């Protein structure tokens with residue numbers, strides 16, 4: 001088994017593959033479609049970040065078993081084509097959660113102490129020693145909008161610093177520590193000294209936060225968005241900062257972001273007092289890269305060894321451990337009677353089934369069947385020849 005890792009994936013991934021007996025080849029940059037097809041000959045596992053596109057053409061012209069997106073997004077992978085060819089895809093949806101939380105905590109303190117202004121003046125040679133407008137965050141109310149992976153972890157860390165946490169989420173969420181769930185967004189806005197957005201990118205969240213929401217925030221409150229750029233009306237925010245209604249803001253994401261390193265950054269929020277602007281780096285830390293490396297490589301290794309598709313972004317999810325039991329994994333078109341056909345073939349071969357799991361996702365089904373002893377080659381061939389079979393593995 002061989003893995004090709006592109007785009008300088010963290011060496012933690014090499015360690016995980018090494019421990020699993022998987023050979024690793026690395027390339028520092030991304031590859032074009034044709035170069036990727038060539039590089040993948042004789043390779044079963046691919047690791048990429050956001051710079052390499054795994055297209056249908058690549059999938060059709062290679063013999064990949066699985067692909068790992070060593071990042072959060074999976075837009076660069078043709079998920080339908082990979083599923084259709086039985087190539088499992090994994091990513092790292094939570095590995096940079098802590099990094100985002102730490103950035104937000106730093107921003108809350110920085111804005112409360114008006115550090116952006118102070119450091120700017122000092123660089124300009126101005127000594128302006130004053131407590132005016134500077135506050136401790138202890139006892140202040142933090143309003144978290146979106147209490148998912150990031151929002152809920154922010155809640156825990158913020159409470160440890162003495163903030164009082166309230167949150168609003170569209171779904172029912174367990175409140176951590178002393179955090180209080182608010183019945184509506186408006187109720188949160190009326191109470192929070194700091195509002196921090198951590199909602200996901202569902203289409204309905206476009207424009208979630210505009211003039212009306214800013215006006216409902218408390219006078220001189222702080223605003224933070226490290227979630228999605230399209231959620232916030234930046235013109236409306238600019239007006240409230242200029243009027244003083246919002247005392248400070250930190251933004252890490254923007255409705256339009258430069259495509260590549262060095263492209264100019266345009267925003268109505270440039271040049272405003274007590275506003276922190278960062279280039280979408282909330283999750284960008286060495287620790288997050290290491291965590292991502294270990295997490296995604298672990299998912300790929302578990303798929304290779306045990307057939308576990310837990311956290312797969314394109315295949316039905318079946319979570320199984322590598323417990324040394326003989327196992328077949330059967331990825332198939334989800335049509336009536338598939339499981340019966342498999343069981344019949346196993347029965348005819350006198351194979352004792354110890355356990356079986358089936359999951360479906362759209363038109364694809366995935367059966368994991370533990371058997372008493374390894375299957376004869378003729379039985380494996382019969383299963384592979386079923387019309388519904390996309391990929392059969394005997395482990």
Ligand SMILES: NC(=O)c1ccc[n+]([C@@H]2O[C@H](COP(=O)([O-])OP(=O)(O)OC[C@H]3O[C@@H](n4cnc5c(N)ncnc54)[C@H](O)[C@@H]3O)[C@@H](O)[C@H]2O)c1
Nearest residue numbers: 146147148149150169170171198199200201226227282283
């Ligand atoms: N700045 C960065 O570098 C960076 C890094 C990682 C994640 N993110 C972004 O942070 C956001 C949160 O990430 P996560 O992993 O916590 O996501 P998540 O899916 O775990 O949580 C999102 C939460 O928001 C809630 N929600 C969605 N729409 C809502 C609405 N209109 N009102 C109230 N609640 C709503 C959902 O129910 C869910 O609980 C995402 O948009 C993600 O893309 C940014």
